[in-house]
Amino acid sequence: MGDQHRITHALMNEVLLRAVDALQAGNVPNALMGGLASAALGRSRHTHDIDLFVRELDADRALGALERAGFRTERTDPTWLYKAFWSDTMVDVIFVSKGGVRFDEDMREHCRPVEIGGRPIDALGPEDMLVIKAVANAEHVPRHWHDALSIVAAGDLDWPYLLRRARPHASRVASLLLYALSDGQRLPAEPVRELVEAAMADVPPHPAETxxxxxxxxxxxxxxxxxxxxxxxxxxxxxxxxxxxxxxxxxxxxxxxxxxxxxxxxxxxxxxxxxxxxx
Structure with a gap:
C-alpha cells in the first residue's frame, strides 16, 4: 500500500469511528457494510467511501445524529440512501440495499465485530455480506462478485443461516457458489444443492413439462x-x-x-x- 493510500485509509477509519460514535449517541443501531467490511471479512482492497447499514425506520434519525456530530448531510434518495460528509470523506447511510435487503433484527444478531483503528466495530456477518454482494453484482461493479468470492474462500460461514438469508435471492447466490466450486473452492454439497433447487423452483416450467x-x-x-x-x-x-x-x-x-x-x-x-x- 502506498503512502497516499495509507493516509486515505487512516482518515477513513477516523471518520468511520466518528460516524459510529454519532449513531451510538443517537441510539441508532447500525453495522458496517461495503468495501471496508469486505476487507475485514474477505479480501483487502481500496474503497473510496464508508457504508453504514441502518434500519429503514431509523434513516432520518441517523441523518440527524450525524448532523449533530458535525457532518454535512443530504437526503440523496429517500427510497434507499442518504449521505453524510466529513471534509471530503463520504459516508453512505444505506437503509434498503439492492434487491430489497433491509437491516433487520436477524441480521443485527449475526453481526461480527471487526477491528477499526484499534476498536471493535459491528460489521454485517459474512453470510449477509455474501448475499448483498451477490445481489449487487453487475457489469459495471464486478468488485462485488469478487468480494463475495473472497468471503466464501475465508470459510467462516454459518451455512443454515446463509441458506435462510439467501432463499429470496437463490439464483444469484447459487450462481456465486457454483462459480466458487468451479474455481476450486471446497464447499459443503448439500447447502449448494438446496440453493440450486430453490433457484430452479422459481423458474417457470418449460412448455414441454407436463x-x-x-x-x-x-x-x-x-x-x-x-x-x-x-x-x-x-x-x-x-x-x-x-x-x-x-x-x-x-x-x-x-x-x-x-x-x-x-x-x-x-x-x-x-x-x-x-x-x-x-x-
Whole structure:
C-alpha cells in the first residue's frame, strides 16, 4: 500500500469511528457494510467511501445524529440512501440495499465485530455480506462478485443461516457458489444443492413439462418422506422426459437401495437414476 493510500485509509477509519460514535449517541443501531467490511471479512482492497447499514425506520434519525456530530448531510434518495460528509470523506447511510435487503433484527444478531483503528466495530456477518454482494453484482461493479468470492474462500460461514438469508435471492447466490466450486473452492454439497433447487423452483416450467410430471414429482417426494423404508424428506427429485432423477445424501448403502426400490415401484415407465450419495 502506498503512502497516499495509507493516509486515505487512516482518515477513513477516523471518520468511520466518528460516524459510529454519532449513531451510538443517537441510539441508532447500525453495522458496517461495503468495501471496508469486505476487507475485514474477505479480501483487502481500496474503497473510496464508508457504508453504514441502518434500519429503514431509523434513516432520518441517523441523518440527524450525524448532523449533530458535525457532518454535512443530504437526503440523496429517500427510497434507499442518504449521505453524510466529513471534509471530503463520504459516508453512505444505506437503509434498503439492492434487491430489497433491509437491516433487520436477524441480521443485527449475526453481526461480527471487526477491528477499526484499534476498536471493535459491528460489521454485517459474512453470510449477509455474501448475499448483498451477490445481489449487487453487475457489469459495471464486478468488485462485488469478487468480494463475495473472497468471503466464501475465508470459510467462516454459518451455512443454515446463509441458506435462510439467501432463499429470496437463490439464483444469484447459487450462481456465486457454483462459480466458487468451479474455481476450486471446497464447499459443503448439500447447502449448494438446496440453493440450486430453490433457484430452479422459481423458474417457470418449460412448455414441454407436463402436468403429469409435476404430479409424479410431488408423489415421489411424498413417498420418499413418508415410506418407512426410506424416511428421507430432504432428497431432490426431478422428473423430466420419462426419467426420474433423485439426488442427496444418506447414511447407509441399504437406505440408498431402498430409495431406488421405492422410486421404481411408483415411477411406472420412467427410467430411474439414483444419484444419492452415501456419506
Amino acid at each position: 402436468e403429469a410430471e409435476h404430479h409424479l414429482t410431488a408423489r415421489l417426494r411424498e413417498a420418499l418422506a413418508t415410506d418407512p423404508r426410506v424416511n428421507e424428506p430432504h432428497l431432490s427429485v426431478l422428473v423430466c422426459r420419462q426419467e426420474v432423477t433423485v439426488r442427496g445424501q444418506v447414511a447407509t448403502p441399504a437406505r440408498r437401495r431402498a430409495i431406488g426400490l421405492v422410486l421404481r415401484e411408483l415411477a411406472g415407465d420412467h427410467r430411474v437414476r439414483n444419484e444419492v450419495e452415501v456419506t
